[in-house]
Amino acid sequence: MADVTTNPAPRIIDGPRGRKPTRALSGRNIMIYGTLIVVALYYLLPLYVMVVTSLKGMPEIRMGNIFAPPVEITFQPWVKAWAEACTGLNCDGLSRGFWNSVQITVPSVFLSIAIASLNGYALANWRFKGANIFFTILIIGAFIPYQVMLYPIVILLREAGLYGSLTGLIIVHTIFGMPILTLLFRNYFSSVPEELFKAARVDGAGFWGIYFRIMLPMSLPIFVVAMILQVTGIWNDFLFGVVYTRPENYPMTVQLNNIVNSVQGVKEYNVNMAATLLTGLVPLIIYFISGKLFVRGIAAGAVKG
Amino acid sequence: MSTRPSRLFHNMNAKIASVPMVLTAMVVFLGGSIWTVVYSFTDSKLLPREKWVGLDQYERLWGTNRWLVSIENLAIYGVLSLIFSLVIGFVLAALMDQKIRFEDVFRTIFLYPFALSFIVTGLVWQWLLNPDFGVQNVIRGIGFESFTFDPLYDADLAIYGILFAGLWQGTGLVMCLMLAGLRGIDEDIWKAARVDGIPAWKTYLFIVIPMMRPVFITTLVIITAGIVKLYDLVVAQTGGGPGIATEVPAKYVYDMMFQAQNLGQGFAASTMMLVSVIIILIPWAYLEFGGKRRG
Amino acid sequence: MEPSISIRNLDLSFGAVSVLKDLNLDIGQGEFLVLLGSSGCGKSTLLNCIAGLLDITDGQIFIGGRNVTWEEPSKRGIGMVFQSYALYPQMTVEGNLTFGLKNAGVPKTEIAQRVARAAKILQIEPLLNRKPAALSGGQRQRVAIGRALVRDVDVFLFDEPLSNLDAKLRADLRVEIKQLHQTLDNTMIYVTHDQIEAMTLADRIAIMRGGLILQLGTPDEIYTRPANKYVAEFIGSPSMNFFDGHLDESGFTAKDINFTVDGYDFANGRKHGPAWFGIRPEHILTGAEAETRPVRLSGTADLVEPLGSDTLVRLRVGDRLIWVRMDGRSKPAIGDQIQIGFNPARASIFDKDSEERL
Numbered sequence A: 001m002a003d004v005t006t007n008p009a010p011r012i013i014d015g016p017r018g019r020k021p022t023r024a025l026s027g028r029n030i031m032i033y034g035t036l037i038v039v040a041l042y043y044l045l046p047l048y049v050m051v052v053t054s055l056k057g058m059p060e061i062r063m064g065n066i067f068a069p070p071v072e073i074t075f076q077p078w079v080k081a082w083a084e085a086c087t088g089l090n091c092d093g094l095s096r097g098f099w100n101s102v103q104i105t106v107p108s109v110f111l112s113i114a115i116a117s118l119n120g121y122a123l124a125n126w127r128f129k130g131a132n133i134f135f136t137i138l139i140i141g142a143f144i145p146y147q148v149m150l151y152p153i154v155i156l157l158r159e160a161g162l163y164g165s166l167t168g169l170i171i172v173h174t175i176f177g178m179p180i181l182t183l184l185f186r187n188y189f190s191s192v193p194e195e196l197f198k199a200a201r202v203d204g205a206g207f208w209g210i211y212f213r214i215m216l217p218m219s220l221p222i223f224v225v226a227m228i229l230q231v232t233g234i235w236n237d238f239l240f241g242v243v244y245t246r247p248e249n250y251p252m253t254v255q256l257n258n259i260v261n262s263v264q265g266v267k268e269y270n271v272n273m274a275a276t277l278l279t280g281l282v283p284l285i286i287y288f289i290s291g292k293l294f295v296r297g298i299a300a301g302a303v304k305g
Numbered sequence B: 001m002s003t004r005p006s007r008l009f010h011n012m013n014a015k016i017a018s019v020p021m022v023l024t025a026m027v028v029f030l031g032g033s034i035w036t037v038v039y040s041f042t043d044s045k046l047l048p049r050e051k052w053v054g055l056d057q058y059e060r061l062w063g064t065n066r067w068l069v070s071i072e073n074l075a076i077y078g079v080l081s082l083i084f085s086l087v088i089g090f091v092l093a094a095l096m097d098q099k100i101r102f103e104d105v106f107r108t109i110f111l112y113p114f115a116l117s118f119i120v121t122g123l124v125w126q127w128l129l130n131p132d133f134g135v136q137n138v139i140r141g142i143g144f145e146s147f148t149f150d151p152l153y154d155a156d157l158a159i160y161g162i163l164f165a166g167l168w169q170g171t172g173l174v175m176c177l178m179l180a181g182l183r184g185i186d187e188d189i190w191k192a193a194r195v196d197g198i199p200a201w202k203t204y205l206f207i208v209i210p211m212m213r214p215v216f217i218t219t220l221v222i223i224t225a226g227i228v229k230l231y232d233l234v235v236a237q238t239g240g241g242p243g244i245a246t247e248v249p250a251k252y253v254y255d256m257m258f259q260a261q262n263l264g265q266g267f268a269a270s271t272m273m274l275v276s277v278i279i280i281l282i283p284w285a286y287l288e289f290g291g292k293r294r295g
Numbered sequence C: 001m002e003p004s005i006s007i008r009n010l011d012l013s014f015g016a017v018s019v020l021k022d023l024n025l026d027i028g029q030g031e032f033l034v035l036l037g038s039s040g041c042g043k044s045t046l047l048n049c050i051a052g053l054l055d056i057t058d059g060q061i062f063i064g065g066r067n068v069t070w071e072e073p074s075k076r077g078i079g080m081v082f083q084s085y086a087l088y089p090q091m092t093v094e095g096n097l098t099f100g101l102k103n104a105g106v107p108k109t110e111i112a113q114r115v116a117r118a119a120k121i122l123q124i125e126p127l128l129n130r131k132p133a134a135l136s137g138g139q140r141q142r143v144a145i146g147r148a149l150v151r152d153v154d155v156f157l158f159d160e161p162l163s164n165l166d167a168k169l170r171a172d173l174r175v176e177i178k179q180l181h182q183t184l185d186n187t188m189i190y191v192t193h194d195q196i197e198a199m200t201l202a203d204r205i206a207i208m209r210g211g212l213i214l215q216l217g218t219p220d221e222i223y224t225r226p227a228n229k230y231v232a233e234f235i236g237s238p239s240m241n242f243f244d245g246h247l248d249e250s251g252f253t254a255k256d257i258n259f260t261v262d263g264y265d266f267a268n269g270r271k272h273g274p275a276w277f278g279i280r281p282e283h284i285l286t287g288a289e290a291e292t293r294p295v296r297l298s299g300t301a302d303l304v305e306p307l308g309s310d311t312l313v314r315l316r317v318g319d320r321l322i323w324v325r326m327d328g329r330s331k332p333a334i335g336d337q338i339q340i341g342f343n344p345a346r347a348s349i350f351d352k353d354s355e356e357r358l
Helices: A027-054 A058-063 A076-083 A095-125 A131-141 A146-159 A166-190 A194-202 A207-218 A220-236 A239-244 A252-260 A269-290 A292-302 B012-017 B019-039 B056-062 B065-096 B103-115 B118-128 B135-141 B158-183 B187-195 B200-211 B213-228 B232-237 B249-258 B263-294 C043-051 C093-103 C108-122 C137-149 C167-184 C195-201 C219-224 C229-234
Strands: C005-014 C017-027 C032-036 C058-063 C078-081 C155-159 C187-192 C204-209 C212-217 C241-248 C251-253 C273-279 C295-306 C310-317 C320-327 C337-342 C348-351
Touching: A027 A076, A027 A269, A027 B065, A027 B103, A027 B118, A027 B158, A058 A269, A076 A095, A076 A269, A095 A131, A095 A166, A095 A207, A095 A220, A095 A252, A095 A269, A095 B012, A095 B019, A131 A166, A131 B019, A146 A166, A146 A239, A146 B019, A146 B249, A146 B263, A166 A220, A166 A239, A166 B019, A194 A207, A207 A220, A207 B012, A220 A252, A220 A269, A220 A292, A220 B118, A239 A252, A239 B249, A252 A269, A252 B118, A252 B232, A269 A292, A269 B103, A269 B118, A292 B103, B012 B019, B019 B263, B056 B065, B056 B263, B065 B103, B065 B158, B065 B213, B065 B249, B103 B158, B118 B158, B118 B232, B158 B213, B158 B232, B187 B200, B187 C043, B187 C078, B200 B213, B213 B263, B249 B263, C005 C043, C017 C043, C017 C212, C032 C043, C032 C195, C043 C058, C043 C078, C043 C155, C043 C187, C078 C137, C093 C108, C093 C137, C108 C137, C108 C167, C137 C167, C167 C195, C187 C195, C195 C219, C204 C219, C204 C229, C212 C219, C212 C229, C229 C273, C229 C348, C241 C320, C310 C337, C320 C337
Parallel strands: C032 C187, C032 C204, C078 C155, C155 C187
Antiparallel strands: C005 C017, C005 C058, C204 C212, C241 C251, C241 C273, C273 C348, C295 C310, C295 C337, C310 C320
16 A cells, blocks of 8 residues: 655755664763662672672681672581571571471462462452451551560460470461451452352352352462462561571571671681571572562552552 | 251351461561560560560660660661652652653663672672772762762761661662552643743642652651661671671660570550550551541 | 655564565655554554654664754654644643753743644643543643644654544544645654544555555555556555456456456556456446446346445455445346446555566
């Protein structure tokens, strides 16, 4: 099809033509990219220093500057941090804290997501009288400083015989994960078209049938988001770990803090940094793998219902 | 005629599914808070006991230097971290919104500290700010012998050292929220402003930022809730020191409850934290929800 | 007369994707030009290029005889109205109207005069102190037009301004825009996908597809002499009926029918070969009137759509379906035999391969 115009013989006229010329190095671009790059370097610096320090020997650390790359790379600090570093009388390294954290995180994540998703589903699709009052209290509860509820929970757990145990801590994580997760799932399930839900009811599916056969399969992304949110949140927790568990059950963050900030002995900065990196590794890996889903998770957590 | 099932058993499965929520909301959140407030009027020491002493704990609390320092620190940290994280977060988001290349790379870099725990953050910055080996040492090494930068060992500056670490950890989140807000602005608004001949900075200041009010408020609430809970970072980075220079209320509560065996003080201090959160939340709830009803 | 807007060899591509291709267009002083096409045809893109909101890849744009190819949107002497209104939500109506002017340093007294005039023309005087959120859709769009009006420019650009409104309001505002054009007599370019808006408003319509202008002409030309099969199908509802056949000395031959095309005004002299023969439903007559037409056929009513003013009937003629627009009073039943007739002079014939008008 040819181009039909009023004036088939276009005049050739002088003057500006085509794209407005811009230089790649315009002042605007230098300002934008310059700022971003400087800030990015500032953000990366601590990670770089951690890695570099953890690969140096102590003599080199005492001699040189913290930004210099290691002259002689050694993995000894990593080995020591993982298997030999001491907290108090125990000298079996961070590995114990790591396994404690795994034992805490895995059941906590599953339990909290199972409860919160069912709950959000009930709130979104099976509203009953009074449900919203409880939900409002739950959401307001998310803003109450944990310190206010610390001791009452100690009493509850002690009464149940769970104070100091991993089970107790798992319950605590489930409780404090509930507001944000319930909100997340309630909002997500509310956005599922009501017709779909009605159609399933007409087809004879009940509360559990709809949840397991319709809602669950079509909501996998939000479950992944919830999982990212919970794994990083629970892994990074310090306060609940230190309050509700005994030293042999301490999660990795608590043990890390005890190793690094212990006053006894000579400070081994390379071991400290290796231990710090080890503790940060799990959430970092999750972050780099999940990418945009992580962003979606925190955005979802941030937006109010 | 069949009997109508009791109201209580109507929609039974949904109610069963909501039991954990009801228990958490009523027993832990509501019950726990009330319990703590009530026991703040007792002289509980190692264990809670019902010996009522009126406002004694509060009088003692406000007469304790360490608590006053904690409050002052939290105020400094809170105000500065609000201002800086909002300003830096917004500026970064605005820069990221200029149709730049490698946006994903920059976002990944700005946000990764947020994935790390406060303990990790605190320990890294403790190391970076270590006067014998960290930044100060490096700069002295290049020839500036008298250069001094040891915030963590200077009682007057230590809280700013913590602010540094806190901003590093949290600004990426603010940037992400702001960027999402900027992306939510109708593109036609930008076009209309260009046709009207309004420079970009004025468009941001007078049109876009006012339009992002809800995003700013949400961000404000999130940052504030985080500030009040500030604890792990201090424990890891300075342990409250030097001296009591970086003590914060949350740490005061923990220490009173679990180390000083002075539960009553802990309850009183945590009740003060609760009160301060309520003071922050009520105007916000009024603005957010009261405003909607009027409009 | 110097055209108000001239577009010369305009190219626009995003990377490897070419959106507008070597486009040329002249728009006269005071002309109302409608850019019409389905979504993705490049009509809004072209408007954004004229406004300077998109950087073009090649070519030139002149507004009021001035080369504005590299000018900022605000320096091009244009006002623009958007589909989403794009009002500044935190400012009052007056704030919306004056923000650009204040920024440009226009004296206060003049701003007041211009706002008063625009408010009077658009009848938004009582709304000046309200915020956009407190206005109805139609009022918002009026304010958006006002914002273009106070700029005191010769060219108005409308980007689907009525698409967000309901049908009734759309019809009302359409009339108002037409009146506004008659009052102001400035050049207007109006983008829409609605052919009614295009036919009623335009002095000339440019029908676009795939980044090209397929036909540029008055609404009457576009309707009666569509330049190609796409335009013929796009304009008119229900669409033009097409016969797939062959053109030779004896006339037009399809599978089971044959008729002369005497009286048809060929575009470039009579041609023979495979062709599409198109006739609009409203140009087909029925019953006794059909007898007076040169071409007569007979069909069976297959579907009836009464619209009140007209009745649309789908006829089965042989193995093809033909839409006919009948008078609203005639109520054929399904299965009725209906005589139809038309005059080939009112038809459109297109080459089978190029789909260009013959």
